Amino acid sequence: MNPHEGLVSRLRAAWLSGKTRPMEYRVAQLEALGRFLDEKKQDILEATALDMGKPPFEVELSEISICRSELNHTLNNLGTWMKDEHVQKNWVTQLDSAFIRKDPYGVVLIIGPWNYPINLLLVPLIGAIAAGNCAVIKPSEISRNVERLVAETLPKYLDKDCFAVVTAGVEEATRLLENKFDYIFFTGSPSVGRIVMTAAAKHLTPVTLELGGKNPCYVSDNCNVHNVARRVAWGRFFNAGQTCVAPDYVLCSLEMQEKLLPALREAITEFYGPNPQESPNFARIVGDKHFQRVRALLNSGNVAIGGQTDTETRYIAPTVLVDVQQDDPVMQEEIFGPILPIITVASMDDAIAFINARERPLALYVFSSCKKVVNQVLEQTSSGGFCANDTIMHMTLTSLPFGGIGQSGLGRYHGRFSFETFSHPRSALLRGIGREALNDPRYPPYAARRLPLLRAATETKRRAVCAIL
Numbered sequence: 001m002n003p004h005e006g007l008v009s010r011l012r013a014a015w016l017s018g019k020t021r022p023m024e025y026r027v028a029q030l031e032a033l034g035r036f037l038d039e040k041k042q043d044i045l046e047a048t049a050l051d052m053g054k055p056p057f058e059v060e061l062s063e064i065s066i067c068r069s070e071l072n073h074t075l076n077n078l079g080t081w082m083k084d085e086h087v088q089k090n091w092v093t094q095l096d097s098a099f100i101r102k103d104p105y106g107v108v109l110i111i112g113p114w115n116y117p118i119n120l121l122l123v124p125l126i127g128a129i130a131a132g133n134c135a136v137i138k139p140s141e142i143s144r145n146v147e148r149l150v151a152e153t154l155p156k157y158l159d160k161d162c163f164a165v166v167t168a169g170v171e172e173a174t175r176l177l178e179n180k181f182d183y184i185f186f187t188g189s190p191s192v193g194r195i196v197m198t199a200a201a202k203h204l205t206p207v208t209l210e211l212g213g214k215n216p217c218y219v220s221d222n223c224n225v226h227n228v229a230r231r232v233a234w235g236r237f238f239n240a241g242q243t244c245v246a247p248d249y250v251l252c253s254l255e256m257q258e259k260l261l262p263a264l265r266e267a268i269t270e271f272y273g274p275n276p277q278e279s280p281n282f283a284r285i286v287g288d289k290h291f292q293r294v295r296a297l298l299n300s301g302n303v304a305i306g307g308q309t310d311t312e313t314r315y316i317a318p319t320v321l322v323d324v325q326q327d328d329p330v331m332q333e334e335i336f337g338p339i340l341p342i343i344t345v346a347s348m349d350d351a352i353a354f355i356n357a358r359e360r361p362l363a364l365y366v367f368s369s370c371k372k373v374v375n376q377v378l379e380q381t382s383s384g385g386f387c388a389n390d391t392i393m394h395m396t397l398t399s400l401p402f403g404g405i406g407q408s409g410l411g412r413y414h415g416r417f418s419f420e421t422f423s424h425p426r427s428a429l430l431r432g433i434g435r436e437a438l439n440d441p442r443y444p445p446y447a448a449r450r451l452p453l454l455r456a457a458t459e460t461k462r463r464a465v466c467a468i469l
């Protein structure tokens with residue numbers, strides 16, 4: 001027997017009882033999540049500091065404030081989102097009621113990664129609760145202090161009949177995935193995403209895959225270098241580069257590289273002081289395996305800034321690499337560490353061609369004071385999200401969908417999009433049982449003469465196109 005079969009059956013029974021459907025229940029659980037964030041804030045700060053030396057300021061901003069913002073936005077709008085959406089009708093159904101009911105899926109599984117271990121578990125959970133689901137939550141075993149905190153304390157805030165935390169390494173997670181869930185929301189690497197999707201396919205379970213990849217950052221010749229350097233350095237070195245939407249590499253001309261290097265050096269010193277190892281504002285790599293992998297990437301190209309490492313504390317200095325070739329290891333995988341390679345290109349067209357020759361990224365950044373350049377990059381490329389003249393900031397908006405495309409993921413969430421992700425848009429047509437004569441034309445024995453009438457009553461017509469426009 002599967003070790004989690006009992007748990008999943010228990011949650012499904014609770015879901016079938018209809019307990020999670022009323023708005024009051026959803027609001028109460030969301031408010032309980034808010035209390036968890038308030039009351040356990042200090043524990044979250046300590047656990048994330050133990051796991052990867054996360055600066056408290058970064059935790060406040062990227063874990064707690066983002067969850068709080070999602071919670072408030074959801075609580076402010078839930079009543080509207082839950083409403084049936086009435087739709088246009090044809091002639092035949094004029095007297096009926098036709099609408100989309102936002103139905104919960106049932107029992108959903110949320111699997112989180114270690115890099116933002118609270119945010120990337122709770123933000124999907126907010127959507128799952130808001131949509132009326134029961135949920136199994138699996139934190140990453142790599143951020144083990146947060147895993148322990150979530151497993152020990154979160155269940156005390158939520159309804160145990162409907163929500164459970166499962167701690168699992170790879171082997172146990174594999175067994176967990178053998179169960180039939182009604183939806184799986186996964187955040188992690190593309191390789192594990194494939195495993196999750198394969199397991200989901202066995203039960204035809206729908207999935208959202210929030211994955212990673214290499215996010216390009218094109219810096220045109222026409223921009224304020226000082227501001228570019230600060231915004232790129234902040235996005236790259238926040239959480240020691242362990243951010244799925246961090247700019248992974250810079251594309252720019254050789255002339256821009258010459259201007260950007262001193263500006264980046266200045267920004268790094270301004271942010272982290274002359275020795276970033278002593279800075280309280282710079283995080284560490286999460287574990288030894290990840291440290292070894294990221295450190296090995298320092299051998300690509302030449303180190304222009306930084307490059308220092310310390311194995312014991314898993315420290316890798318904010319680093320900029322130059323003379324990087326396309327086939328260097330640093331350009332073969334998502335860096336997920338504090339290393340920024342600069343690749344020189346001859347023109348904007350070359351940068352666009354470079355981007356389009358690779359997997360579609362989760363985020364794409366362009367810096368230019370020329371709107372035409374920004375629009376051209378936006379028009380001629382494809383990515384999960386896009387941000388001009390800054391990094392990461394697009395994902396602070398609950399009004400924008402967040403998700404990847406192609407290799408960087410499948411599906412979207414945040415704000416209303418989270419609610420929609422965890423809701424099945426169930427189509428409903430409620431007809432009356434009388435007025436049977438109106439149905440006569442569609443029944444056999446078929447009469448060809450009735451066809452024009454039926455078609456007129458059911459078929460959608462092409463709207464007339466205005467000749468002036």
Ligand code: NAD
Binds near residue numbers: 138170187
């Ligand atoms: P990962 O894929 O190694 O692990 C993610 C989760 O999957 C963890 O909970 C882990 O325990 C679980 N897992 C691992 N192997 C499994 C298996 N065989 N079966 C079932 N579950 C398994 O990812 P990670 O190292 O935790 O996170 C880093 C990756 O996540 C990066 O690629 C990053 O870009 C991506 N990421 C994406 C987003 C996003 O929003 N798109 C956010 C953060 C991180």
